[in-house]
Amino acid sequence: MLDPIALTRRLVDIESITGNELPVSIELEGILRELASRFGGTVERIPVEPNRDNLYCVFGDPFVTLTTHMDTVPPFFVSSEDAEFIHGRGSCDVKGIIAAMICAVEYLLSNGLTNIALMFVVGEERNSVGAYFAGKNPKGPHQFVINGEPTENRLALGSKGALRLELSAKGKMAHSAYPELGESAIEKLLDALEKVRRVQLPVSEILGPSTLNIGLINGGRAPNVIPDSAKAELLIRLVDDGNSTVAAIREACEPAVEVAEVLRIPAVLLGSMDGFDTMIASYTTDIPAFQGAWGQPYLLGPGTIHVAHTSEERIPKRQLLDAVGIYQKMVRTLLSRCHPVSK
Numbered sequence: 001m002l003d004p005i006a007l008t009r010r011l012v013d014i015e016s017i018t019g020n021e022l023p024v025s026i027e028l029e030g031i032l033r034e035l036a037s038r039f040g041g042t043v044e045r046i047p048v049e050p051n052r053d054n055l056y057c058v059f060g061d062p063f064v065t066l067t068t069h070m071d072t073v074p075p076f077f078v079s080s081e082d083a084e085f086i087h088g089r090g091s092c093d094v095k096g097i098i099a100a101m102i103c104a105v106e107y108l109l110s111n112g113l114t115n116i117a118l119m120f121v122v123g124e125e126r127n128s129v130g131a132y133f134a135g136k137n138p139k140g141p142h143q144f145v146i147n148g149e150p151t152e153n154r155l156a157l158g159s160k161g162a163l164r165l166e167l168s169a170k171g172k173m174a175h176s177a178y179p180e181l182g183e184s185a186i187e188k189l190l191d192a193l194e195k196v197r198r199v200q201l202p203v204s205e206i207l208g209p210s211t212l213n214i215g216l217i218n219g220g221r222a223p224n225v226i227p228d229s230a231k232a233e234l235l236i237r238l239v240d241d242g243n244s245t246v247a248a249i250r251e252a253c254e255p256a257v258e259v260a261e262v263l264r265i266p267a268v269l270l271g272s273m274d275g276f277d278t279m280i281a282s283y284t285t286d287i288p289a290f291q292g293a294w295g296q297p298y299l300l301g302p303g304t305i306h307v308a309h310t311s312e313e314r315i316p317k318r319q320l321l322d323a324v325g326i327y328q329k330m331v332r333t334l335l336s337r338c339h340p341v342s343k
Contacts, residue, residue, distance in 0.1 A: 002031075002106055003088065003135040004320055007099035012079035012088035018071040019207045020023035022051045024095075025070055031102060032057040039109040048122055048133045055120045059109060062140040063338040064331050065294055066302070067147035068123030069131075069286060073309050074297075075276040081160065085314040092303025092315040097148035100302060100320055104327035115338070116331060117142075120293075121314055124286050125153040127263075131289035135298075138293035143270070144334040150303035151283050153319050158207045158269045159236035159299060162284040164262040166231060166251055167192060169219070174226040182226030186219050188256045189230040195252035198232070204239035207267055207280055210238045227321060233262075237282055241266045244270060261326045273297045273333055280304075297332065 016024040025045070032043045039265060048054055055070075070088040079088035086096065098120060098183040105116055118139065121130030151158075169189040174182025193214060201210035212234065219230025236245060250259045250324050265288045272278070283305055287297045302319035 001110070002099075002103050004099045004103045005081070005097075007031075007102065008086050008091065008242055008315065008320060009079040009081065009088070009095045011098060012086070012090050013075040013096035016090065017069055017074045017076060018123060018125045020054070021070045022053075022175070023119070025053055025055055025122075027054055028070070028098070029073075033120065035102070035106060035109070044131070045238050048130050052130070053144055053169070054122060054123045054130045054134060056117065056139060057119075057209050058117040058140065059105075060114035060116070063115045063143045064119040064184055064334045065142055065145045066105065066118055066327060066331070067119040067121065067145060067286070067294070068097050068101065068150065069122065070098070070101040070120050071125050073125050077311075084318075085316055087314045089313060092150045093305070093308035093313065094301065096303060096315040097150070097301040097323070100323035101148060101327055103324045104331070106325065108328055108331055113332070113335065113336060119259075122284065128289040129288035131177055135289050135291035135293050142295040143338050144292070144296050144298065145290060146298045146300065146330055146334075147287050148301040149281065149283070149299060150300060150301050150305045150308055151281060152304050153280055153300065153302050153323055154279040155273060156281045156299035157272060157278050157289060158267065159281040159282065159285050160207055160210075161242065161265045161267040161288065163238050163242045163264050165234045165236070165249060166260045166262055167196075167234065167248075168258045169230045169256065169258065171226065171230070173221070173228040176224040177265045177308055179226055182228075184226050185230040186227045189219065189232055191289050192253040193232060193259040196249055199245075199248045199252055201245060202235070202240050204267070206269065207239040210239050210245065211282070226247070236267070268297065270294045273298075273330065274322055276300075278310075285339055288296050298334075300326065300330070300338075
């Protein structure tokens, strides 16, 4: 049987920053093919972009699919461990989760269960390209999908969405000693941002409030030049489809400042089960990209999002080991809810 701690370190030690998922996918493909050879499954490498493939491993009719992503954020650093944690890039987001899912499926198969699939996708950390591809090209009679992200092994009842907007202002250059001869793009942008900060964003009874982050501001040419251009990039954590938020921000900015929508992922409400601690995920996952094509979604994984994407990334060994049993429990529960498929 595979050891989830050793497997986590094995995967963490393979750099897979978004766009470079090929090496870790080759390693995972070998693990999945060995599993398939023992338990009568099949493994498919599904091209998404050049040298970027999703992996799909299935045993019987895939009523329940466990899935997460293979890519990580930069910078890469190798694994280490102490008595309590495994450290390293991707340890909690999400290579420990990959290891727990594979070990859970191995145990279930060794105990005679089938109708399970594993799917590992590319690109979640940037644009969910692998999940969008899977959403447009589903496989089999999927009824439930368990997505893995760090939730401290609590079942997420919902996940906030994400809205990225670019605000652009244009002005007229002039010598700073004669500001009346120019038109400051930065002042236009600052005025608009002040109005944006006063916009009343939606609040959800389940997901809580929408949140706004003004993440980037740039513009101008020199301190003694009236700026002719300025730009700001915003990210809003949505609790709905985002329509009212986009409209309100456009109203606050235009016509002086142009608003361009870069990305919109709506909030989602997720499946629940008895006997689990629950939480709300304030971050965005691959689940909306699946577009319902893989069945009713659930979200759970070991580790905390609070150390993901940081130099302190780590996963508690106890949570990692517990997750193997938790995923087994989830799969058994969901398989008991499945409806037979007509042949």
